[in-house]
Amino acid sequence: MSDVDLCNREIEQRIKMITSVVYSESGGTYKTTLTANLAVPLVRMGLDVLVIDLDPQEGNLTSLFNLGEHRSDPEADNLVKHILEMPDGPFEDLIETSDEGVDVIPSHDMLGDFTSNLEQKISYESGMKNIDADDYPRYELLYRLLWEKENLNEKYDAILIDPNARAEDLLYNAIYAMRTLIAPVKPAGKGSLSLDGLEELVVNMQTNLDIEIGLSCVVPSGVRRTNAHKQYLRYFENSDAFETPVVIGDRESMMDDMWEARGSAFKVIEERWKTIDDDSDGGSSKPGVRKVRDREVDTLVDLYRLAAFVATDTFGMDIEPVLELDFDGQGTRTIDLRDQEAVEVTET
Numbered sequence: 197m198s199d200v201d202l203c204n205r206e207i208e209q210r211i212k213m214i215t216s217v218v219y220s221e222s223g224g225t226y227k228t229t230l231t232a233n234l235a236v237p238l239v240r241m242g243l244d245v246l247v248i249d250l251d252p253q254e255g256n257l258t259s260l261f262n263l264g265e266h267r268s269d270p271e272a273d274n275l276v277k278h279i280l281e282m283p284d285g286p287f288e289d290l291i292e293t294s295d296e297g298v299d300v301i302p303s304h305d306m307l308g309d310f311t312s313n314l315e316q317k318i319s320y321e322s323g324m325k326n327i328d329a330d331d332y333p334r335y336e337l338l339y340r341l342l343w344e345k346e347n348l349n350e351k352y353d354a355i356l357i358d359p360n361a362r363a364e365d366l367l368y369n370a371i372y373a374m375r376t377l378i379a380p381v382k383p384a385g386k387g388s389l390s391l392d393g394l395e396e397l398v399v400n401m402q403t404n405l406d407i408e409i410g411l412s413c414v415v416p417s418g419v420r421r422t423n424a425h426k427q428y429l430r431y432f433e434n435s436d437a438f439e440t441p442v443v444i445g446d447r448e449s450m451m452d453d454m455w456e457a458r459g460s461a462f463k464v465i466e467e468r469w470k471t472i473d474d475d476s477d478g479g480s481s482k483p484g485v486r487k488v489r490d491r492e493v494d495t496l497v498d499l500y501r502l503a504a505f506v507a508t509d510t511f512g513m514d515i516e517p518v519l520e521l522d523f524d525g526q527g528t529r530t531i532d533l534r535d536q537e538a539v540e541v542t543e544t
């Protein structure tokens with residue numbers, strides 16, 4: 197499954213680059229949270245990172261990072277227009293940069309109508325050129341845009357996509373262009389989960405599109421200390437069907453405060469954002485208040501370790517293995533991934 201076809205010219209060309217879809221069959225598996233929390237450590241490792249947000253729904257990465265001012269303006273140029281080869285302006289103008297240094301192609305409402313727009317293009321072009329609509333390469337459009345037209349391999353070290361799992365055309369375009377998946381999973385029921393759907397999707401895509409798709413790793417998140425969850429973890433530890441470099445615990449408070457900090461968990465902890473339950477509606481949130489807790493800092497280290505795993509183990513890149521954390525007025529910590537336990541080296 198993870199065999200990379202080195203004979204493939206395109207893959208060879210961008211082999212020293214991270215290209216991954218953060219894929220999950222079901223919603224609410226902390227996909228967007230994970231995408232943001234992977235993108236930021238990759239930036240801090242010294243990489244140029246682009247995230248493409250293909251989810252037009254509320255609560256997407258674009259709104260998490262407080263970007264996409266024009267996402268509801270049908271007149272505004274957006275990624276769909278570029279994928280369908282009807283751009284209103286240069287591709288670069290689509291890209292916005294979050295204040296943590298992550299480049300983002302923001303979501304746009306038009307992503308919700310992608311398939312109907314694509315169908316129009318296909319019926320028009322197949323009519324004009326007198327070809328069979330079924331032969332139209334409907335899943336290859338994003339690939340062509342990113343790699344053949346815009347040559348993004350020359351501009352970025354990493355591209356992550358946060359897709360909309362239900363929109364098949366866009367999802368398949370994403371997977372066709374990226375070729376590698378990172379799969380967040382969440383404990384469900386009695387610690388069971390469905391990775392069958394993932395395997396089925398990968399096998400189907402490989403067969404139908406004649407490409408190789410790799411699974412970088414599975415990332416269990418929201419794991420608690422209950423017996424059911426422990427059982428679930430054992431399942432992962434005992435399976436060698438996939439890599440599980442880290443397990444992210446239940447960190448609801450920290451992850452929810454990402455929506456207040458408008459950034460990653462790194463921003464929450466370093467700027468010390470905290471939601472205070474006062475008289476105002478839903479409480480108020482501000483920086484400089486949160487206590488620095490070891491278990492939350494440990495989660496940041498795990499996220500950094502995960503990003504390092506993706507960069508090095510999956511994609512064979514060189515990265516900066518030292519993470520400097522600066523907790524607003526509460527000292528700093530240096531974490532070196534080369535130390536076996538990744539313990540802190542200095543503390544002030």
Ligand SMILES: Nc1ncnc2c1ncn2[C@@H]1O[C@H](COP(=O)(O)OP(=O)(O)O)[C@@H](O)[C@H]1O
Pocket residue numbers: 223224225226227228229230255417418419444445446447448449451452453
């Ligand atoms: N490790 C975690 N533990 C507890 N809650 C989490 C965790 N990660 C994310 N969340 C919360 O879960 C909610 C949904 O996450 P999100 O990433 O938007 O899911 P998805 O993109 O898969 O729909 C958010 O409110 C987020 O703060």
Ligand SMILES: [Mg+2]
Pocket residue numbers: 227228229251255256257
């Ligand atoms: Mg999401």
